[in-house]
Amino acid sequence: MAGKREEKREDLKARLIEAARNRIASEGLANLRAREITQDAGCALGGLYTAFADLDELVIHVNSSTLAALEHSLEETAGPIDGPVDTLRHLARGYLAFAVANRNLWRALFEHQRQSTPDWHLAEHLFLIGLIAEPLKQLQPSLSDEARFIRARTLFGAVHGVISISLEGRFVGLPLEVLEQEIDDFVGLIARGARA
Known part of the structure; x- marks a missing residue:
């Protein structure tokens, strides 16, 4: 029963x-x-x-499914990748494509505010940082795990910020037709700098 x-x-x-x-x-x-x-x-x-428990908890579960879809999308769109710089570019392009295709669901990941978010849901967000940290390890092997994690969060924040202000149509945002190329060039520049 x-x-x-x-x-x-x-x-x-x-x-x-x-x-x-x-x-x-x-x-x-x-x-x-x-x-x-x-x-x-x-x-x-x-x-x-x-x-x-409430509508907030339901939104957390929706966001969880969005993160799973994002992870699947990033894994599924993998093409031939030539080294860590190409990997980072691929991740940025995939992230942009997902944000454009799923705007409202993607925005909900960052708009939903709750006084306390369950640890399991916070951990789900970390897969993105882990995906970025892996190629950074190849580019900067001397970085400690903690420093690499911080660098990955910084890179994610920069790419996310450019995408976010562009999709919101902010005056400093980029038009969609040049956004992918600018993100690609930006990530390549950062990655080459990290390698140097």
């Missing part, structure tokens, strides 16, 4: 995550409403609070 109940709860969670994901993708995080999500998921409003 308990197994059946847990199975139903897991099914409800999956439907709510999918409904919230679809709403965020089409309308953005700011327009997310519990009543609309539960309606889309085919359950009563109270069902959301049976499956999740």
Whole structure:
């Protein structure tokens, strides 16, 4: 009996995550409403609070699925890679492509504010830093693990910042038609500097 109940709860969670994901993708995080999500998921409003503590927890699970999709996308788009500089360029291009194709879901990863984020979800974000740190290890083998992790976070922050202000249409942002080339050149410049 308990197994059946847990199975139903897991099914409800999956439907709510999918409904919230679809709403965020089409309308953005700011327009997310519990009543609309539960309606889309085919359950009563109270069902959301049976499956999740609150709407914030549901968003964390949506963001978790977005991170998994991003990781899969970066792995799937891998072509022939010629060394660490090419790897970093590839990662930056893949990150940009994902952000452009999934704008609202990508933005939700950074817009969602919560007083305390579970450790498991924070750890999920670190895969990006790990992907960047690996080629940096080849470029700067003398860096300690801690320094390499910091450098990877800095590089991620720089690329993310350029993409973010550009996709938001800020006055210093770049038009989409030149954004990929500029990111590519920027990452190449940083990587060559790191090698030197």
